[in-house]
Amino acid sequence: MKKLLCVFFALLFLAGCAPKTPKAQRDIFAMDTLMSLQLWGEDADAAAEDVEAMLHHLEARWSVTREDSITAGLNRGIRPEMTPQELALLSEVEALYRRTGGAFNPYLGEVSRLWGFYDKNYRVPDAQECFLAIQAGMLDMGAALKGYAGDRAVEILEELDVERAILNLGGNIQTYGHKPGGEPWKIGIADPIRGGTLGVVAVEGTMSIVTSGSYQRYFEQDGVRYHHIMDGATGAPADSGLVSVTVISRSGLTADALSTALFVMGLEEAAAFWRQSEDFEAVFVLADGTVYATAGANLSGCAYQEISS
Ligand code: AMP
Ligand code: MG
Numbered sequence: 001m002k003k004l005l006c007v008f009f010a011l012l013f014l015a016g017c018a019p020k021t022p023k024a025q026r027d028i029f030a031m032d033t034l035m036s037l038q039l040w041g042e043d044a045d046a047a048a049e050d051v052e053a054m055l056h057h058l059e060a061r062w063s064v065t066r067e068d069s070i071t072a073g074l075n076r077g078i079r080p081e082m083t084p085q086e087l088a089l090l091s092e093v094e095a096l097y098r099r100t101g102g103a104f105n106p107y108l109g110e111v112s113r114l115w116g117f118y119d120k121n122y123r124v125p126d127a128q129e130c131f132l133a134i135q136a137g138m139l140d141m142g143a144a145l146k147g148y149a150g151d152r153a154v155e156i157l158e159e160l161d162v163e164r165a166i167l168n169l170g171g172n173i174q175t176y177g178h179k180p181g182g183e184p185w186k187i188g189i190a191d192p193i194r195g196g197t198l199g200v201v202a203v204e205g206t207m208s209i210v211t212s213g214s215y216q217r218y219f220e221q222d223g224v225r226y227h228h229i230m231d232g233a234t235g236a237p238a239d240s241g242l243v244s245v246t247v248i249s250r251s252g253l254t255a256d257a258l259s260t261a262l263f264v265m266g267l268e269e270a271a272a273f274w275r276q277s278e279d280f281e282a283v284f285v286l287a288d289g290t291v292y293a294t295a296g297a298n299l300s301g302c303a304y305q306e307i308s309s
Contacts, residue, residue, distance in 0.1 A: 021163060024048040030055040031063075031146060033170030043160035050156045051167070058149050061086065062141045064109055065118060075109065075138050089253075093144055096257040100273070104261035105232035109138030114235075117228050122219035124226065130235025143212075143229075147256020150174035150208045154252075171216070173209040174252055189299075190215075192244040192285050199291070199302035201248060201283065208252035212259035213244030213285075229263050240266030243287050248297060249280040258282075267292060271307045 024044035028035045035055065037048050063069045073080030082090075096104050110133040116122035125133070146169045157165055157176050164177030166185065175185040184202040191198035192215040201209060214227035214237070231238040245262045249255035258280055262270035267284055274282060274294050281297040283304070291304035 026052060028052050028055060031059050031149075031170060033146075035170055036168045037165065038167075039157070039162055039165040041160070041162035041164070043162055044165075047157055047160045047162045047165070050160070051153045054152050054156060055149055055169075058145060058152070062145050064138075064140045064142065071109075071139050071141060089148060092253060093141065093257070096144070096254070096261070100258070100261035100265075102232050103264040103269075104143060104257045105230075105264075106139060106141060106144065107137040108134065108230045108232055108235075109140030110134075110136035111230045111232075111235045112140060112142070112228065113138070115226065115228075115230075115237075116219070117217065122221070122226070124221055125235075127235075134232060134235045143260040144253055144257045146170055146172040147208060147210055147252035147254070150252030150255075154206055171211060172252065172256060175203060175205070175207050175209075178205055184298075189246050189283060190244070193289050197301070198285065199283075199299050199304070201246070202298045202300070203248060207248060207250060208255040209246060209248050210252070210255040210259045211244055211246040212263045214263075215243060229260060231264055238264040240264060241286055242266060242270075242284055244285045245270070246283040247280050248282070251279065254279055274307065275309055 021040045022042060022044045024039045026037045026048045037051055039047050060066065061069055062071050064071050066072060070080045070082060070086060093106050097106060111130065112118060114125050114129060114133045149169055150167065150172060153167055153174055154176055164179060167174040173187050179185060184204050186200045186202050187209045188197040189199055189201060190211060192213045203209065212229060214229065218225050218227040227237045229238050240263065242263055245259050247255040247259040247262065262282060265273060270284065281294045283297050283299055284292040291302055292307055293299040293304045294307045295309060
């Protein structure tokens, strides 16, 4: 008995001495939204510092409202200085615009401004104003930048000694590495109609989970809700029958651009687009609350219809 007790206390002592993985936790306000970082590993603190600096830098370079950003420069028709990496981002964004047939349209800045989404001075413009705003072709990286930031964060974590991390970049979730015991990351998807959590997607390793929804930013006038995701064909909020789209992809930039694009496309077109693609899975919520998920989305916790290939 005495021996057993000794072993028991020795084990307790050892458990107490086991080196704990250092953890860093940080809340940040960047890109007009709250972000939070949780990182585990020897370099967790240094990595959190670098990720925060990267987020502020990206915001300064691409903000549509900051006078000295690349975006503002391009929109004024001047040629801003750009690094090769910044030029590469612009060309990837252009490629996503073409790949989605213009459903992801980073040139609708004047449309968003017209409806008051930049200064919260909301109004419902007429069709002619909308048409002219589309023609303006004003760059706005708002539908892709947070996703791209997720990719850049992963690069930082890979260079440092970080075991795993989960980053909430204003609703865009970026996972990195594996949880202890090889468990998948479980990411809650917001219920766009009732609030709270709709269901959970399980993802392995490094992944980006991005939701676009009409519940995220909107105003109401005369009992009608006008949200912030614009249809480049009409210059008005997309009316596709969807209230939210979540995209799961290894690429944050792709997940972000496609969540916006699939929302504009609507369920049928989005399902066809998924069948001809290989780089993402998606969850769709319709205005009546019906949920659809692609075959590899790994959704649980709610009833849904599966979209098969
Ligand atoms: P997200 O929340 O990622 O769906 O992006 C929406 C934001 O991107 C809006 O607030 C606008 O700044 C911009 N935006 C609106 N409509 C579109 C669109 N169809 N394609 C690309 N960007 C858009
Ligand atoms: Mg987006």
